[in-house]
Every structure is written in structure tokens, then in C-alpha cells.
Amino acid sequence: MPMDKEISEKRKRQCLKLVEISKDIVRQAFDQFRKEELGITWTGGKDSSLTLWIIRQVCQEKGILLPKTMIIGEGDEFEEIDQFVEKMRKEWSVPLEVCRNEDVLKAANYTLNALIKVKDLNERNRAELQRIGFEAEEFLFEAESYAGNHLMKTVVFNEFLHRHKIKGIFQGLRWDEHPARFDDPYFEHKEGSDLSPEHTRIRPILHFTEKDLWDTYAAFQIPYCVLYKKGYRSLGAKTTSLISVEGFPAWKQDLENTEERAGRRQDKEKAMKEMRRLGYM
Amino acid sequence: MVEMISPGCQRGIPGNVEMPLGVERLPNGNTLIADGGDEAGFGSEIVEVDPLGNIVWNYHKGLRFAHSGRRLRNGNTLITDTTNNRLVELTPDKKMVMSSDHWSGGTGELSDGSHLHYPNEAFEMEDGTFLLTDRNNDRCIQVNREGKILWSFGGKELHRPHNANPLQNGNILISDSDGNRILEVNRRQEVVWSYGDGPTQTLWWPRGAIRLENGNTVITDSKSHRIIEVSPAGKVLWRFQTEHVDKFYITHATKEDTFLIACTDGHHQVIEVDRAGSIVWLFRNYRRPAPIYARLTNGFFKEIGDNGWPKHWVLATRLSEGGGSVVWDQDHKPNPCPGLEYDRSGALFLQQSLAVTPGVTYLVGAEIRTINVKGTACLHLDFFDSHEGSLYHAITEIPSGNLFTGTNDWIHDLFEAKVPSRATLAELRLYINDSGKVFIRNVMMNRI
Numbered sequence: 143m144p145m146d147k148e149i150s151e152k153r154k155r156q157c158l159k160l161v162e163i164s165k166d167i168v169r170q171a172f173d174q175f176r177k178e179e180l181g182i183t184w185t186g187g188k189d190s191s192l193t194l195w196i197i198r199q200v201c202q203e204k205g206i207l208l209p210k211t212m213i214i215g216e217g218d219e220f221e222e223i224d225q226f227v228e229k230m231r232k233e234w235s236v237p238l239e240v241c242r243n244e245d246v247l248k249a250a251n252y253t254l255n256a257l258i259k260v261k262d263l264n265e266r267n268r269a270e271l272q273r274i275g276f277e278a279e280e281f282l283f284e285a286e287s288y289a290g291n292h293l294m295k296t297v298v299f300n301e302f303l304h305r306h307k308i309k310g311i312f313q314g315l316r317w318d319e320h321p322a323r324f325d326d327p328y329f330e331h332k333e334g335s336d337l338s339p340e341h342t343r344i345r346p347i348l349h350f351t352e353k354d355l356w357d358t359y360a361a362f363q364i365p366y367c368v369l370y371k372k373g374y375r376s377l378g379a380k381t382t383s384l385i386s387v388e389g390f391p392a393w394k395q396d397l398e399n400t401e402e403r404a405g406r407r408q409d410k411e412k413a414m415k416e417m418r419r420l421g422y423m
Numbered sequence: 424m425v426e427m428i429s430p431g432c433q434r435g436i437p438g439n440v441e442m443p444l445g446v447e448r449l450p451n452g453n454t455l456i457a458d459g460g461d462e463a464g465f466g467s468e469i470v471e472v473d474p475l476g477n478i479v480w481n482y483h484k485g486l487r488f489a490h491s492g493r494r495l496r497n498g499n500t501l502i503t504d505t506t507n508n509r510l511v512e513l514t515p516d517k518k519m520v521m522s523s524d525h526w527s528g529g530t531g532e533l534s535d536g537s538h539l540h541y542p543n544e545a546f547e548m549e550d551g552t553f554l555l556t557d558r559n560n561d562r563c564i565q566v567n568r569e570g571k572i573l574w575s576f577g578g579k580e581l582h583r584p585h586n587a588n589p590l591q592n593g594n595i596l597i598s599d600s601d602g603n604r605i606l607e608v609n610r611r612q613e614v615v616w617s618y619g620d621g622p623t624q625t626l627w628w629p630r631g632a633i634r635l636e637n638g639n640t641v642i643t644d645s646k647s648h649r650i651i652e653v654s655p656a657g658k659v660l661w662r663f664q665t666e667h668v669d670k671f672y673i674t675h676a677t678k679e680d681t682f683l684i685a686c687t688d689g690h691h692q693v694i695e696v697d698r699a700g701s702i703v704w705l706f707r708n709y710r711r712p713a714p715i716y717a718r719l720t721n722g723f724f725k726e727i728g729d730n731g732w733p734k735h736w737v738l739a740t741r742l743s744e745g746g747g748s749v750v751w752d753q754d755h756k757p758n759p760c761p762g763l764e765y766d767r768s769g770a771l772f773l774q775q776s777l778a779v780t781p782g783v784t785y786l787v788g789a790e791i792r793t794i795n796v797k798g799t800a801c802l803h804l805d806f807f808d809s810h811e812g813s814l815y816h817a818i819t820e821i822p823s824g825n826l827f828t829g830t831n832d833w834i835h836d837l838f839e840a841k842v843p844s845r846a847t848l849a850e851l852r853l854y855i856n857d858s859g860k861v862f863i864r865n866v867m868m869n870r871i
Contacts, residue, residue: 276865288788288837
């Protein structure tokens, strides 16, 4: 649906420049790796969807199909995201693989908050839990738990890389999303280990701020999931993502002065300001 | 399997200077250092070292987080025994000849009915009385050996002060630390000079100020890891600043026009710098008590140490002002989980030290539960350089999880932290300030 946001010609040129920088990163990736060795991670969210759109543009220039694309089925998705993903998969001919940790889902009987016994999991999953230092015998099937995240996302991601012998994987990360990311490089090589194959992570949209991202969506009429129009600013698991400002589209919220991921957890910045004021820190 | 990168050492070894606070150069050429002790509250002492670094005198009996030791004209040593909220005087053969605990019939009260609360500095005045900085009472006071208050300054003017010292002109120079300013006060309690007025660019938590013979003032600007010399007109004439974050505590000017500086949670040493910024003498004999582990150990708290702490974890009470303890939820399944119980301002930590690699990103996670936390409870991952120097100016800069307050049932708390380029060591900490309880379980930390 068209975004009700006015973008001046000047701003459109700035967004185009940002897109060009991203496309250069993508072109470098295609120079460095064969198309079969590349993969794309996609969540249906705003960052990975923009990344996918940019990669698609480069592919169209080169006259090739999109590389293999993975989406993680963590068992707690918004229906609106599923619908958006299905729509874009068809429209953009995305070679999409929905990757799930079936073993964990089965042990949880496909039910959120079910209790999973570690001994009911397969050897791979048990080895993964041991590797991260998980020492309990059971855990609740929750999206935002350490063990849950690791098995449902990290393990699934590593298996995808291994199965398709992926050497370079595209991710939709941005510098301004998280303080720990602020100096992440465009290309980051990861050494192999027993459970994770050697690969390079490629992040074409690092330099986009949240505002840049939405202005680019508006400038080029790029499709996005309707949840952002309803007021979500950041989308994770359904049970732990909260609307930031009800009824207020993401691009109209105070992007610069409020936290992007606030709707997913307690508002930390606000808590810190309050603690400083009270002199506790 | 427990893998230690370095084993640490016994706590409280006499002579092991863990945290230099007070420092002065004695007429005999030796240096007197007040050592605040280690993070678990052990090892506080007053140490006299000769120019070659030999320890020629030290006193440690019963001291907890002592902030100052000053040599008196009579040869005795006056000590502010901070966490014990007392002032004591020791003879050279370590006999205690005065203790504020004996004031007012053994109650420790001063003549106005108050009790010392976090005394951090004491100087001998011309008339043999003492000028005492009583931090948590936001005042400095002149007292005699019986605890009679002869003069005081504070009230709304001072905010957690440090290092009140008497000047030759009869005035008092005080670091109004939380107010980010230095005050010179006359006997009529009038502020006759000041420097700094709030913004941290001017002064950021100054904890010491001394007047030089040339009329200038040298200020120890702690969180800006520097000392500055300012003229009476307030112009900065000279500065010494380290690149790394070394929160200097106080400075002492020697008669050779060099400056002795106590480096507290920076590099655990006393340095003597000259006007060119060269370090012309240094004393460091710090041996780290806590072991450093290769990876997070006992994060599921299945093992309890003999001291009631979770095994391989340390209860850090240095900043807890005498309060706080580890508590266990014995009903928790499958095994009891630990927590912290606290009841005052100040800070309490349960922590483990880990070796880290620069540039690596870690995902830290745990589950947290809080009960009536009035201040804040959270997880921190604090990073240190190879000299065990802090890399952050203020606690708000340290990578952390969510900040919890009030009462919360078990919540997953996950956060990422990237190891800074100069860091070799990290401390994973459960932190609480003000009153309340916080429990923790299922801690994990892995490279991502």
C-alpha cells in the first residue's frame, strides 16, 4: 500500500545514494562469491525486506535469479508477517526456504510455553545446549529465552549454511539498531567451528538509520508489512513484540529520540534517565 | 570442567595494595598510601613505602575500605576507616590511642548526636584538632579527640564531598564531588572561591583539591581521569590526563614540584608525575585476588562455596557501605538459586571474572526476579584493560541488560556486548543499589 509520506526530490536523491552504497556492497559480494555460495536471511521485517529489495535490483541488473533465501519459522509468528512474506515471495520469485527446528517444535507439541525436556531432543540439539552452557534438564518453549533463541534461530541458521554450503550470507542489520553493532563491518568473516561452518556475513544496509530506511521505502514505494502502519516499530516474536504507539505508523513516530526496540522489552533508556536523576548511578 | 586462565591469590595479604586512595609524601621521603582493599572487602590497610618500593610500615587490623592515612606531627597515623564509619589513631608500634567508637560513652556519637557516616578524609590542623570529611552527612567538620564539633560546613552546599583540607590562610578547600565543583570556605562559612558549576566538561566528580604555594589550585578531576591546575581567576594553566580511564582519587604536591596521584580503579598504582607529564616514580605491587575464568562457570548455580556464595562467584561489597548479602531461594527447583539482598544507598555486586578477546561480541543472558527493588537491579558486563583498568567513566556507560525496579516475576534478560579493542578481562555482574532483593538463574554467556 502506498505510504502517506511526502519525500522531497532532494531527500529522494539522498536515499538513492544510500541505496547505491548498499548495491555496491551487494555487487562486491557477487564478485567475491559464486551465486550458489550466497544466501539471504529474511524475516519479513523492514530491515531484511529492504535488503532483499536491494539484492533483487542487483540481480535484475545482472540478469540472474535471487540467491537461496531462508526465513526462520520460530513458531510464534504474526499472521500479517506470514501473509506479507507469501505475497512478496510470489511477486519477487524469492527462492524461499522456511527453516524450522522441527525437533524442538515436536518436543513442545507445537505449543507456546510448553515444557521441553532436554532428553527428548535429538543429539544435535542436545550438543548445542551443552555448547552454550545450558545445564538444566528442561526449559519452557518461549521466544525470548536464551536457550529458545539459540535452538530456534542460531542452530537453524547454521544448519541452513551447512546444508547449502553457503559461503556468504546477507543480513539486514543496521548500525543504529544496537550499541554493540555500531562499528560492525560490511563483510565479517566467521571462522568455522564444529557446529557452525566458516562463512562471511554481508550487511549491505548498515549505514541506514531508521529514518533513512522509512524515507527510502516511501521514496521508492517499496512494499512493507501492514503491522508497521498499525504502530509497531520493531517486529520480533508475536508474544513479545508490542505496539510502540497505537495507531501511529512507525515512520511517523519520534525515531531519533526514542528507542527502536522499546516495544520488545522494557524501555531501558527511560529507566536509565530516571536512575541518573535519582543519583543511583 | 573448570578452566582458569589465572588463579588469583589469597585475599587480604598484608602489603598487597589493591586500591590506592589516600596518598602523601612524608618528610622522610617515603610515601604513605591508604589502600581501600579488594572488591570483596578484604585487604584494606595503610602502607608506608620507601623510594625503592619496600614496605617499611603497614597497618590493617579491622580496617574496611579505609580512604585516608595521614602522618601526624607526633609520629602517629590518623586513619579514616570508612566502611566502619570511624576515625582511629595509631602509634608507630600499631597501638590504637584514639578511636571515634569511644566517643560519647562508647556510642561513637559526636557532640551534636550524629554519627560519622562514610568519613573519607582527615587532616591535622594547627591546633591539633582534626578536619574530617563526613561524606554521607554531606559535611566537613572540625573535631577534637573527644568528638566535640568545633566547626562545620555543609548542609545544602555539599553533595557527597571529599578531601576537605586546611589552607594556610585559615580557610578550608573542599571537593563538592557530586556537585562537580571545588569550594573554598572561610571560618564564617562563606564561600570565598569556587571552581566548576555543574557541567561535567569543567569538572566531573572531582574528589581532591590542593592549594599550591603559587596560589593556584590543583584539582583531581576523577571521571575525566586528569588533574588540572587552575589560577585564582579560574583559568586552566596545566593538566595531566591519561588516555585510559583512570579515576584518580587525590593528588599530593611534593616539594620537588611533582605530583603524587592515587590511581584507584584504573591501574591500581600511585604515580608521581612532573610538569612535563613524565612519570618519575611509580608504586604498584597489586596482585589480583579473584581468579579469571576461560568461560562462564557455574552459571546454573549448582555448586555452593564454603562461604555461602555460589562457587566461582564473588560477593563484591566494597561499595556496599557495610550492608548487603547473598541470599538463596531454597525452594527454587531444580536447585536453589542465589540473589542479593540490600538495604541502603551504595552498590552491591555478585560477579565473576572472565577472559575475553577484543572485537568479539558476546550474548549474555539470565533470568532475573526482583522483590521491592527501590533503586535498580541489572546485569552488567564490565570490561577492563590489561592493567585491570576500567574502560568506562560512569556506571551508565557499562554494557548492561534491562534495568529492573520494583517487583518482577522471572524475566528473560538478554543483551549483546562487544569487547572493546583494549580489553582482556570482563566482569559479569549482578548489580543492585538501594533496598530490595534480586534473584538470578540460568546465566549463559557465549560468543556470537
